[in-house]
Amino acid sequence: MSTKDWLEKDYYKVLGVSKDASAEDIKKAFRKIARANHPDQNPDNAAAEKRFKEASEANSVLSDPKKRKEYDDARRLFGGGGFRFPGAAGGAGRAQQTAEDLFRNAQGADLGDLFGGLFNRGTRTTTHGRGPRRGTDVEGEVTLDFVDSVEGKTVPIQMVSTDACNACHGTGAKAGTMPNVCSTCQGSGMTTSASGGMFAVSEPCPDCRGRGLVVEDPCPVCAGSGRAKSTKTMQVRIPAGVTDGQRIRIKGKGGAGENGGAPGDLYVIVHVQPHPLFGRSGDNLTVTVPITFAEAALGAEIEVPTLSGSKVRIKIPEGTPNGRTFRARGKGATRSDGTKADLLVTVEVVVPAHLTEDAKSALQAFAQTADEPDPRARLGV
Missing domain, CATH: 1.10.287.110 (DnaJ domain)
Known part of the structure; x- marks a missing residue:
């Protein structure tokens, strides 16, 4: 408008x-x-x-x-x-x-926001107050093998975070001293000033950098920041069915908050190693199984491996074309609701690289007796 x-x-x-x-x-x-x-x-x-x-x-x-x-x-x-x-x-x-x-x-x-600050022109205010501050979010990475990504696993994750300094207990001041309230923002951490004669613009206080406190004698361990890097190992449960590149949020396991603020969150990026046999299609697992020309033409019942190590029998009807996919229900990855997805079995007809003389004669006889129509007739060649 x-x-x-x-x-x-x-x-x-x-x-x-x-x-x-x-x-x-x-x-x-x-x-x-x-x-x-x-x-x-x-x-x-x-x-x-x-x-x-x-x-x-x-x-x-x-x-x-x-x-x-x-x-x-x-x-x-x-x-x-x-x-x-x-x-x-x-x-x-x-x-x-x-x-x-x-x-x-x-x-x-x-x-509403626009009009709210319209009449504060030419003034500096400290209405924000120095309240609780939420901790920072922390990000970590973990690599799982394919089976663990499907079934879920608890893994250790090493994180580097900035918790409160043990020497000054988060004040930033040298032991035995205390920081002073910032005289510029009166402890609010924010200043508000006129911009262009009309608007009241709020921004972090330049003197205390938004903390609301000024440290005269800084802590030698954290250099006055009040925070110190720490390395810790956390056991994190990776749910079943995660995919490569998925980002998992674990609430409240990030950096510690300030002034009673809530902690941040931990975000874990999952990397999944490929499997030599199985793949993924959503929650379904996929596998390609070779079959012979005779099995495809005459039909057969074959055994197919599953990720758990057991086997499932798949019926191949006669006249099955190369690339056809069959479904083994309940043999796939675990869904978020706890149910099992399916295993999608794609057959690949294997053509023998070498034939004996008897095999060649048998195939030639088959070609003569089968009297099949030209499969390339629709191409007009």
Whole structure:
């Protein structure tokens, strides 16, 4: 929506409803206008088409509670000749231009946030307070073999994190001393200042770097940061059915929080080593099994290996083509709900590289007696 829409268009007037109209009244008004002016009912009628578009635009704003509130707030502040900012000069035209600039720079922003800081121009505030801070997220990697990725496994993961320094207990100050409250931000860790004479912009305090405290005599172990690197090993359960490259979140196992804040999360990236026989297709396992020409032509019952080491029997019907896939139910990976997926068995017809004279004679006799149609006839060659 353009700035002009917010400042000039009266959507209530477009729909013919009052500013305190209910959602149902707005809906009824729009439907009435839409039925009378719909392009399908008024072909080649430019006026009706324009009226329909205006009503549709008004309805899209007024039927959405959030958009309607923003529209009402904007109209109250900027409607009717422009909003007069404190100290603004140049009359209504200048004030109108200021409003135009405001909306142009605030596209996509929440109007409540925009107006909330509008009247703090020229001041520095410390309203944020130095409250709890959430710990940092930690990322680790683990490599599993194919079987463990399907069945799940508990693995040790070594992590490097920044916990509170043991020497200063997280204060950052040398033992026997204490840090001082930052005089710039009064301990809030944030400063708010005017930007361009209109907006109040908050940012981390440059003197304490957002901590709210200033260390005069820093801890020699952590150099005043209050944090120290530590290496620890954690046992992490990797669930069954993970795939290569999957990122697993373990809540609350990341870096420690500050001032009573919650700890961060641990993210584990899983790498899966390939298997010499089996592959994955979603939760299903895949395997390719060779069969002879005779088995494909005459049919057979073959044994197929499974990931668990047991075998499953697959019936090959006569006339099975190369590449056909059969399904062994319940022999695949474990799904997230605990049930088993399937094993997809694809057959590959093996053509012998060498034939004995008797075998050649038998095949020649087969070709003569089978009297099969030309398989390449549809190619027109």
